[in-house]
Amino acid sequence: MLENWQVIGSTTTYEDAWLKVQSDRCLTRSGKLIEPYHVLQYPSWVNVVALTSNAEILLIRQYRHGVAKILMELPSGAVERSDQNPEAAIRREVMEETGFSGGEFFQLGCTYANPANQNNLVWSFLAVGVQPTHELKLDFNEEIEVVREDFKEFLKLVWQGNIQLQGLHVAALHFAVSFILQNQMPILGKLRQGLTDQLFSSS
Incomplete structure (x- = not known):
């Protein structure tokens, strides 16, 4: 029978504004001592499939040092203390x-x-009908290029493996497609029809 590990000791071994490293001593049900087991404590994250009224998806390109590459991404970030909830x-x-x-x-779903x-x-999240209203307000370490792509064509690139996303x-894209196809809200009508045509076309 599976049981949670028992934490018999815990130390904060690193902490800054973005990350806290908790180093635990753990005891399993069978008596095995696991140490150190490092837990990375981050704030909750949010991301969004953001679509304009013309069914264009908003994307950003930025350098990601972990893989030393410039990647295409969805708008995303951390939930800050000043935010009332994930949607905010x-x-x-x-x-x-x-x-x-x-x-x-x-809101589409929540994962680990x-x-x-x-x-x-x-x-x-899925956002429908977003419009340009502001100048960018980037963090000191952010250099971002905003890109707009046709939603259906971008999905095709992803599904065919022609673009590498995290x-x-x-x-999030899977959540969004499922949500659009399963909901009959008028605001999603054109998107739903477009995805249906794409999924069931003979080409």
Whole structure:
């Protein structure tokens, strides 16, 4: 029978504004001592499939030092203490990173980022009808290029493996497509028809 590990000791071995490393001594049900087991404590994260009224998806290109590459991504970020909830966080991130705001936001799902050694959740959203309203407001370490692509064509690139996204953003795209196809809200009508035509076309 599986049981949670018993934490018999815990020390904070690193902490800054973005990350806290908790180093634990753990005892398993069978009596095995696991030490040190490092847990990376991050704030919750948010991301969004943000679509304009013309069914263009908002994307950002930025350098990611972990893989030393410039990557295409969805607008995303961390939930800050000043944010009332995850939706407020992603609305703020979209405005800061792309200069777009407004539209209707739908919460799609919540997943774990990497439960093996991270404690944070990831909230995914769909935004429909966002519009350009602001200048970008970037963090000191951010250099971002905003890109708009046809939503259906971008999905085709992802599904065919022609563009490499981080896994959490691929999950958000799957959430968004499923949500659009399963909901009959008028605001999603054109998107739903377009995806249906794409999925069931003979080409």
